Amino acid sequence: AEYMGIQEMICKWMRSLTLTRSVFFSTLGTKKFEEKKAFNEESMKKFGLKIRGLPWEATSTEIKKFFEGRDFIPESIKIGKNAKGLSNGVAVVLFKNKESLMDAHSKLQKEKIGQRFMELFFIDDDFYANFDKPKLFQESKYRQDKPSSTNGGSVYRL
Secondary structure, rough: OOOHHHHHHHHHHHHHHHHHHHHHHHHHHHHHHHHHOOOOHHHHEEEEEEEHHHHHEEEOOHHHHHOOOEEEEEEEEEEEEEOOOOOEEEEEEEEEOOHHHHHHHHOOOEEEEEEEEEEEEEOOHHHHHHOOOOOOOOOOOOOOOOOOOOOOOOEEEE
16 A cells, blocks of 8 residues: 555656646747747848758768859858767758858759758858757657757748
8 A cells, every 4th residue: 555655656746747848848849939930031140051861971072062153151061960970961051142042042942962852941140150069959869860950049941
């Protein structure tokens, strides 16, 4: 009988933790949504794109070829790494002006590098600045195919 009382207390405690966790994360999600809604293009100092879908072996040279003829900054290319230091199929690149950024996004969306389609997303200054810094929540060893976007900035679909 005493054992059942302890077990029930533990179950109640675990349920309260789960509820607290779900409330905490649901408010975080709301905040992120409000930040994305409040996107202000004029406040951006840098014009950048996030590239998703890169082959694991992609190099900055291949990314430079992909953006050839566009007014981008070759030195700004950053290729994402997972917790083990391997490529995670994501990269970022900066452009010299808004027109080049918009042109590259509209003409290169869903184009291929190797056999893979590239997805392009507009990014803000914070996302670029924090892209290669350690992530708050490291990628799970069970879900290495899902890139993490919890690195201090926001990604926008326009």
